[in-house]
Amino acid sequence: MNMMLTQSDTAQTRAQDNAARLWAASHLADLPTVTRFVEQRVRRALDSQGRWVRQAFAVTVRLEEPRRFMIHLYTEATLRDLQTAQRVVECAKVDGVGDQVRGGDLWARTEYGWRWMGGTVEAGTERHDDEVRECRDAACVDQWHSWSGDEQNEPCALEIRRPADWCTVHAFRFHGRPWEASCSAITDPTEGPQGLQEIRALAEAYEQMQAECDRLNNQTIGAAA
Numbered sequence: 001m002n003m004m005l006t007q008s009d010t011a012q013t014r015a016q017d018n019a020a021r022l023w024a025a026s027h028l029a030d031l032p033t034v035t036r037f038v039e040q041r042v043r044r045a046l047d048s049q050g051r052w053v054r055q056a057f058a059v060t061v062r063l064e065e066p067r068r069f070m071i072h073l074y075t076e077a078t079l080r081d082l083q084t085a086q087r088v089v090e091c092a093k094v095d096g097v098g099d100q101v102r103g104g105d106l107w108a109r110t111e112y113g114w115r116w117m118g119g120t121v122e123a124g125t126e127r128h129d130d131e132v133r134e135c136r137d138a139a140c141v142d143q144w145h146s147w148s149g150d151e152q153n154e155p156c157a158l159e160i161r162r163p164a165d166w167c168t169v170h171a172f173r174f175h176g177r178p179w180e181a182s183c184s185a186i187t188d189p190t191e192g193p194q195g196l197q198e199i200r201a202l203a204e205a206y207e208q209m210q211a212e213c214d215r216l217n218n219q220t221i222g223a224a225a
């Protein structure tokens, strides 16, 4: 995110920054983040300075119950876009939102809070280097991946498992690296004994996924030997 300084860093702006940080610490820092896919395609647009900007998500923050950040990922968004969105949330939790922040005009007021409508500036040559190649990993659920030179932009993946409504278990592998299991929670577990069962199911699904990864990693080593 390029946040341009248009005025000198005076004592007044520093005081504003401090006020915004205090506000963020008491209103935003402990909010959960929910991630959803929305039916809107990734867009590219020219910004006011003539740079190409990729818009792959929006971020909203809701200050009324249910209080939360929500990442709205557009169709065709990549793992990189998700990571950028997560950075937007992390920055907001520290620096605040809206007119409190320099470059904060990217945050627009909504009925319940704020909405971040920015994009990420694309380097001039980046898109030319990107190339879509067919995936040659038989275990991967994706048929294609985009590459920048020798770098695979999104990892290979196994079928996602959902041991409970609020959590998912994934496995991924970047080029030249082993398969790795991971899990993520969208909200908190259900309260009470039901929640404990869900946590157990999550742990079990994670172990199974890691076992599957180990099996695939051993196969690869076997094939290379």
Ligand SMILES: [Zn+2]
Pocket (backbone or CB within 6 Å): 135, 136, 137, 140, 141, 142, 143, 144, 145, 155, 156, 157
């Ligand atoms: Zn793949």
